[in-house]
Amino acid sequence: MDFELTTEQKMLQETVKKFAQKEVAPFVEEMDREEKFNEHLWEKAKPLGLLGMGIPPEYEGMLNDYLSFGLMGEELSKVDAGVAVVYGAHSLLCANNIARNGTVEQKDRYLSRLARGELRGCMGLTEPGAGSDAISLKTRARKEAGEYVLNGSKTFISNAPIADVSVIYATTDPEIGHAGLCAFIVEKDFPGYQVGRKLSKMGLRSSPTGEIILEDCRVPEENLLGGVEHTGLKIMFSGLDIERFLWSCQAVGIAQAAFDTALKYAKEREQFSQPIINFQMIQDKLATMLVEIEAARLLCYKGLTCWDNKQYKEARMLAAQVKLYACEMVNRVTAEAVHIHGGYGYMKEFPVERYMRDAKVYAIGAGTSEVQKLIIANYLR
Ligand SMILES: Cc1cc2nc3c(=O)[nH]c(=O)nc-3n(C[C@H](O)[C@H](O)[C@H](O)COP(=O)(O)OP(=O)(O)OC[C@H]3O[C@@H](n4cnc5c(N)ncnc54)[C@H](O)[C@@H]3O)c2cc1C
Structure with missing residues (x-):
């Protein structure tokens, strides 16, 4: 076991840290208040390659x-998990999906432009009536004269309001369950593609979320992802594990920020003529938070290392465990961080209330905690 990051990984960490502090931090409050992604952060991420993190180098990406x-x-x-979601929905859920599953022509057509940030991506799986039970989706794909005609709607889609290209899941026959599933690469200018409502959220407010409506949306047959019908389930499952690891890393980042803020506050805030960190009940909270964050981080790194080493069987089991633990952990840690701040923690002038709002969705998105428990239990049976 090697717990040391490589020189390249440490350099990347340092680069992103500086980028987040210099470029993102000045806009965090405004983006949260206005519920709007700042376009400047798309432009600034381009030269650093952050938009191509899920795309292999042969397509100008940075995926090592x-x-x-x-x-x-x-x-x-x-600094701002919503910004991580914007880049992640683009680079992982859309671009990486195409990189892993696309035909050579599909990769040639889309990946370099996605890596350069000329196109923005998203992924539409969830529907108003199909969330945890995603396989029951109703969006219908009908083949007609060299095209697929898509009808249905998607909701809660990260980047939907700003995306140029979506990976959309649909079925050729809702009666046959997962056997009918297909994935398509759909461009916003294809006839019948509409961006629906932009949805207003409790947290992650810098990340635009919305609906996609498909009304006789005409998709050329060469945009069937992977080129083979009815491979949608395989494509969907192939992306879920990696999504869960990366989502959990974001949870660790939020929790760490909440902990750092609470620790600083506990040292500065005085009650009963002494800093509140002197009180054992505050110490108890901080010690538990620290251990929980480190445990979640190690689980994340272990899972991703297994994935990188192609130990997929172990990684698959770990993905559900990491997702469950890290995404519940961030809710406990951010709630404690607010509590350590007392009344000030409830006020907008401290960032901890935002961390707590941002944290909530981590146990919901990418498969809820209950779904992760079902997956883990299934492995045990
Ligand atoms: C901010 C945000 C961004 C998102 N981004 C995307 C995106 O980019 N693309 C995309 O496709 N989707 C996205 N989603 C959707 C997300 O994946 C779903 O919200 C999630 O899978 C849960 O589905 P649901 O909301 O329909 O909840 P439901 O499935 O309706 O669940 C409701 C409750 O029932 C519980 N439940 C359901 N089934 C069971 C069961 N069998 N046993 C026990 N409990 C159960 C759940 O755990 C939950 O507590 C996003 C969601 C959010 C909130």
């Missing part, structure tokens, strides 16, 4: 290993 991708998400989330 997935642990590095996780480190990027962790560092960004210490």
Whole structure:
């Protein structure tokens, strides 16, 4: 076992840390208040390659290993997790999906432009009636004269309001369950593609989330992801584990920021003529938070290392464990950070209330905690 990051990984960590502090931090409050992603952060991320973290170097991306991708998400989330979600939905959920599953023509057509940030990506799986039970999705794909005609709607889609290209899941026949699933690469200018409502959220407010509506949306048959019908389930599952690791790294980043803020406050805030860190009940909270964050981080790094070493069987089991632990942990840690701040923690002038709002979705998105428990239990049976 090697717990040391490589020189390249440490350099990336340092680069993203500086980027987050210099470029992202000045806009965090405004983006949270206005519920709007700042375009400047798209432009500034381009030269650093942050938009191509999920894309292989032969397509101008920066994907060397997935642990590095996780480190990027962790560092960004210490400052603003919503920005990590914008880059992640683009680079992982859309671009990396195409990189892993696309035909040579599909990769040639889309990946370099996604890596350069000329196109923005998203992934539409969830529907109003199909969330945890994603396989029951109803978006219908009908083949007609060299095209697929898509009808249905997607909701809660990260980047939907700003995306140019979406990976969309649909079925050729809802009656046959997972056997009918297909994935498509859909461009925003294809006839019948509409961006629906932009949704207003409790947290991650710098990350635009919205609906996609497909009304007789005409998709050329060469945009069937992977080129083979009914491979949608395999494509969906192939991306879920890696999504869960990277999502969990963001949770670790938020938790670390909440802990650092609470520790500083506990040393500065005086009650009963002494800093509140002198009180054992505050010490208890901080000690537990620190251990929980480190445990989650190690689980994340272990899972990503397994994935990078192609130990997929172990990684698969770990993905559900990491997701469950890290994403519940961030809720406990951020709630404690607010509590350590007392009444000030409830006020907008301290960042901990934002960390707590941002944290909530981590136990919901990418498969809820209950779903992770079901997956873990399934492995045990
Ligand atoms: C901010 C945000 C961003 C998102 N981004 C994307 C995106 O980019 N692309 C995309 O496709 N989707 C995205 N999603 C959707 C996300 O993956 C779903 O919200 C999630 O899978 C849960 O589905 P649901 O919301 O329909 O909840 P439901 O599935 O309706 O669950 C409701 C409750 O029931 C519980 N439950 C459901 N089934 C079971 C069971 N069998 N046993 C026990 N409990 C159960 C759940 O755990 C939950 O507590 C996003 C969601 C959010 C909030």
